[in-house]
Amino acid sequence: MLSKNRLDGLIPSNLQNCSKLRTLSLSLNDFTGTIPAEIGNLTMLTTLLLGLTYLKGEIPVELGYLLRLQLFRLYQNRLSGSIPASLFNISTLQILTLVDCQLSGTLPSNVGQGTPNLKEIYLGMNNLSGVFPASISNASRLTLLDLYNNMFSGSIPDSLGNLELLEVLQLGNNWLINQNPSSELTFLTSLTRCRNLRELVIGQNPLNGILPASIGNFSSSLEIFSAYRCKLSGIIPEEIGNLTDVLRISLNGNDLTGFIPKTLRGLRKLQRFFLRSNMISRTIPDDICYLQNIRDLSLSQNKISGPLPLCLGNVTTLRSLFLDSNQLNSSLPGACGAFKIYWYLMQHQIHFLVFYCPKLEI
Structure with missing residues (x-):
């Protein structure tokens, strides 16, 4: 050797x-x-x-x-x-x-x-x-x-x-x-x-x-x-x-x-989902809140509309969330205070990025 x-x-x-x-x-x-x-x-x-x-x-x-x-x-x-x-x-x-x-x-x-x-x-x-x-x-x-x-x-x-x-x-x-x-x-x-x-x-x-x-x-x-x-x-x-048992889908x-x-709710072990x-x-769909191991969720640059699921704020594993460039029409759920979020309005669309989401300390 x-x-x-x-x-x-x-x-x-x-x-x-x-x-x-x-x-x-x-x-x-x-x-x-x-x-x-x-x-x-x-x-x-x-x-x-x-x-x-x-x-x-x-x-x-x-x-x-x-x-x-x-x-x-x-x-x-x-x-x-x-x-x-x-x-x-x-x-x-x-x-x-x-x-x-x-x-x-x-x-x-x-x-x-x-x-x-x-x-x-x-x-x-x-x-x-x-x-x-x-x-x-x-x-x-x-x-x-x-x-x-x-x-x-x-x-x-x-x-x-x-x-x-x-x-x-x-x-x-x-x-x-x-x-x-x-x-x-x-x-x-x-x-x-x-x-x-x-x-x-x-x-x-x-x-x-x-x-x-x-x-x-x-x-x-x-x-x-x-x-x-x-x-x-x-x-x-x-x-x-x-x-x-899938952990990552890109x-x-x-x-x-x-x-x-x-049916995405069945992916209980999913940690990263990029779309x-x-x-x-x-x-x-509210079903996305069943992803109790999700850490990174990216749905940016689609044609998604309507409100955000209120239950999303209960997903405490979430670390990064990207929803910009869609047609969302509601504010963030109150429980999302667990996130550090930078968001702004542009062309009547809600754009926001989550850079880091620490767990809440009780």
Whole structure:
């Protein structure tokens, strides 16, 4: 273990002489230059850690010769080029981390087929492109897939629902689309088969679709559902109230219409609910006061009208409340003295922001 030692210079190619080496950890050092292709000769290697250094150049194809490799972590480097297809043929590989490395190019069309033991894939914050690799569904043991902040395109395949062990799916900030524009997002229906799914992030993709009623079929394990700026249209399905263990829902910056469903009262564990910049109308239902764990509530920039629920002041967990740019026509409930509120009138609309809401001291 040579990590966290501020070693500098080049990684010596004669490391290949350590033929029985099983773990090579060089992370958190000041190495420069390229990754030596000779590392591919360390055939007994099971762990290779090269994160947070100053390496450049391409990932050597020879790393695909490490047929016993289980853990490969390479993050925050100044690399170039694409990910060698040979890495996806290491059948023993369990965790692959290639985050924030300035990598480009596409993934192999058969990704997932040669890695039956793969459990976690981290490829976020690169410049990877091409159609979403549907073959990833062949990695049946996958629990985490992170493709955040790349340039992947195409549709999200329904076959992801075959990943029965999936716990985290992070697809935010790409160019993913809906196969049939303005229709229901069928991949969400397929993902309800992933009974261990805890975190689902699809925000910042031009999906252009409708939330299906089937989102109510996600298991109680779902804690985070983030679909901000996805060009979502249609209404919020009433079935959303079935997500009894969800902690955070983010639907900001879409084209959602209709109203806030009363079934929202079923989300007893919900802590953060973001619905800013949509076209939601009607009044705020009293049912929102049943969210006894809500901390952050944002309904700004919609078409919500009418009075505020009087019971809102009884929600003592509330820390921030954003209701500006609506058509509300009443003052704040008296019990809302628990909040530090800055509010003002503009164009005959009530605008107010809650920056901080300390608990009342008795």
